[in-house]
Amino acid sequence: MTTHDAELAEQDAAQQSDHAAVPDVIVIGAGLAGLVSAISLLQRGRSVTVLERRSVPGGLCGSTHINGYKFTLACNDFGSSMRRYLSEIGVSLTFNEHASVWHVGDEKYVLPPTPETQETLARHKADSDRLAEAVSQPGFDEKFESAAQLLEATVRDPGYADFRTLPSYVSGLDPAKHRLDWFLQGSSKNPDYGYDNLITPIEGPEQITEALVERLSQLGGSIHYDTDVHGIRDTDGGKAVTTSRGEFHTRTVVSGKGRFSSNEPRSGLELATLHIATRPEAPFPSGVHTVGNLPAGLGRSMAALDAGRLPDRFGFHIFPCAATEAYRSFNVYFYYPRGVEELDEPTSTAVRNYITGELDRIIPGFASAIVFQRLVSPTQFKNEHGLRRVSIQDILPAGTGKPAIRDAATGVYHVGNTVGSPAYHACAAVLSGLQAAELVAPEAGRARTA
Numbered sequence: 001m002t003t004h005d006a007e008l009a010e011q012d013a014a015q016q017s018d019h020a021a022v023p024d025v026i027v028i029g030a031g032l033a034g035l036v037s038a039i040s041l042l043q044r045g046r047s048v049t050v051l052e053r054r055s056v057p058g059g060l061c062g063s064t065h066i067n068g069y070k071f072t073l074a075c076n077d078f079g080s081s082m083r084r085y086l087s088e089i090g091v092s093l094t095f096n097e098h099a100s101v102w103h104v105g106d107e108k109y110v111l112p113p114t115p116e117t118q119e120t121l122a123r124h125k126a127d128s129d130r131l132a133e134a135v136s137q138p139g140f141d142e143k144f145e146s147a148a149q150l151l152e153a154t155v156r157d158p159g160y161a162d163f164r165t166l167p168s169y170v171s172g173l174d175p176a177k178h179r180l181d182w183f184l185q186g187s188s189k190n191p192d193y194g195y196d197n198l199i200t201p202i203e204g205p206e207q208i209t210e211a212l213v214e215r216l217s218q219l220g221g222s223i224h225y226d227t228d229v230h231g232i233r234d235t236d237g238g239k240a241v242t243t244s245r246g247e248f249h250t251r252t253v254v255s256g257k258g259r260f261s262s263n264e265p266r267s268g269l270e271l272a273t274l275h276i277a278t279r280p281e282a283p284f285p286s287g288v289h290t291v292g293n294l295p296a297g298l299g300r301s302m303a304a305l306d307a308g309r310l311p312d313r314f315g316f317h318i319f320p321c322a323a324t325e326a327y328r329s330f331n332v333y334f335y336y337p338r339g340v341e342e343l344d345e346p347t348s349t350a351v352r353n354y355i356t357g358e359l360d361r362i363i364p365g366f367a368s369a370i371v372f373q374r375l376v377s378p379t380q381f382k383n384e385h386g387l388r389r390v391s392i393q394d395i396l397p398a399g400t401g402k403p404a405i406r407d408a409a410t411g412v413y414h415v416g417n418t419v420g421s422p423a424y425h426a427c428a429a430v431l432s433g434l435q436a437a438e439l440v441a442p443e444a445g446r447a448r449t450a
């Protein structure tokens with residue numbers, strides 16, 4: 001029997017005793033949203049079992065090893081509200097605060113703005129004022145349908161228009177199809193997620209997952225790994241959750257699988273990664289996490305990707321994953337053309353050459369320090385990790401909001417980026433977990449005393 005088999009056997013034994021106990025709540029998915037929701041429910045005195053189809057927790061928040069080098073799995077820096085949300089559930093972590101640098105055509109923007117960036121922004125004041133004036137007018141959202149329309153009508157400098165297209169780039173959307181309210185949310189302070197003040201756990205995002213799992217077990221919660229949930233049905237006074245490893249009974253279900261607006265949601269563009277390891281002395285700006293490189297004509301480039309074509313020049317961003325005495329590792333994210341499963345070998349080589357060439361232009365000396373590279377397509381990532389590298393899972397039609405956390409038809413509560421709180425990032429997912437716990441706790445408690 002392997003260690004993994006022994007763990008599964010132990011889990012089966014635990015599952016039997018859980019069956020006897022019947023937890024107040026079953027949470028599907030040990031991603032950030034599911035874990036936070038589970039912990040908040042445990043804090044409120046509810047018994048909770050988490051079912052996770054992968055063999056590790058954290059969902060998109062974690063790390064992986066390739067060729068002996070450590071790389072971040074997906075999410076990597078967070079709004080400063082993450083501190084506040086974690087402290088609400090008794091989790092305290094030390095974070096680094098840092099800047100981001102965006103190279104846009106010939107200009108460079110440091111965020112939060114340095115004095116040099118303030119000067120650059122001052123040069124674009126007329127455009128910025130026209131944009132602010134347009135969105136302050138009553139009915140502006142009926143006049144413009146998309147981010148691209150708004151920018152075309154107000155911003156005259158093409159380079160500055162590229163910079164203001166950043167929210168579309170980070171969302172993986174063609175600005176001509178980017179809903180105006182979602183686009184403006186990109187810089188909104190409501191709710192106060194703090195994405196204008198980015199933080200990262202000191203040793204990497206997996207520290208958040210590790211701290212959550214520790215807190216969950218401290219409060220008496222359990223996670224069953226390798227347990228793929230297939231369905232949920234009503235039973236007398238509760239729910240039965242059918243999984244690859246048998247049926248679990250509970251009173252209430254919280255699902256982190258995603259609640260979609262239709263059976264076939266259209267998502268934002270999927271991210272591919274170029275994993276890079278370098279010698280330890282590789283240059284990288286200090287105090288900076290993300291360095292982005294956006295081409296002139298970013299909107300056209302995103303439109304080409306959305307139409308399934310790889311443009312000659314495309315945006316990408318790089319951030320550090322690990323630094324040891326032996327190496328440094330970095331992820332470079334860029335969008336794959338929609339619908340393309342794999343680029344052919346010559347195109348992959350051209351993509352790698354384009355990225356490393358541009359990296360060497362914006363961080364001189366970087367390319368010559370590279371000792372390892374691996375390009376991972378969204379399809380490869382899905383096959384290796386059972387997760388999708390997409391920020392927006394479900395592009396909702398204009399004028400519609402995300403569905404409610406509680407599905408009135410099924411009585412199932414949902415968490416993650418497809419419900420509740422606005423925007424599509426880890427802080428929104430975590431907030432949905434906290435909101436779901438607040439809604440679920442009284443119901444699960446009522447059922448227990450009934």
Ligand SMILES: Cc1cc2nc3c(=O)[nH]c(=O)nc-3n(C[C@H](O)[C@H](O)[C@H](O)COP(=O)(O)OP(=O)(O)OC[C@H]3O[C@@H](n4cnc5c(N)ncnc54)[C@H](O)[C@@H]3O)c2cc1C
Pocket residue numbers: 028029030031032033034051052053054057058059060061073074075076077078079227228229230256257271386387388389390391415416417424425426427429
């Ligand atoms: C490439 C990429 C980079 C990102 N970068 C950032 C960033 O830097 N900052 C930021 O704030 N946000 C970022 N995000 C967004 C962030 O990762 C997500 O908002 C957040 O991780 C969502 O957490 P979640 O728990 O809702 O979903 P997930 O992390 O997807 O977790 C869902 C969990 O449910 C499990 N599950 C699914 N179906 C089943 C089933 N049937 N049975 C059992 N278990 C199941 C999955 O295995 C998974 O563990 C990024 C996203 C991507 C794709």
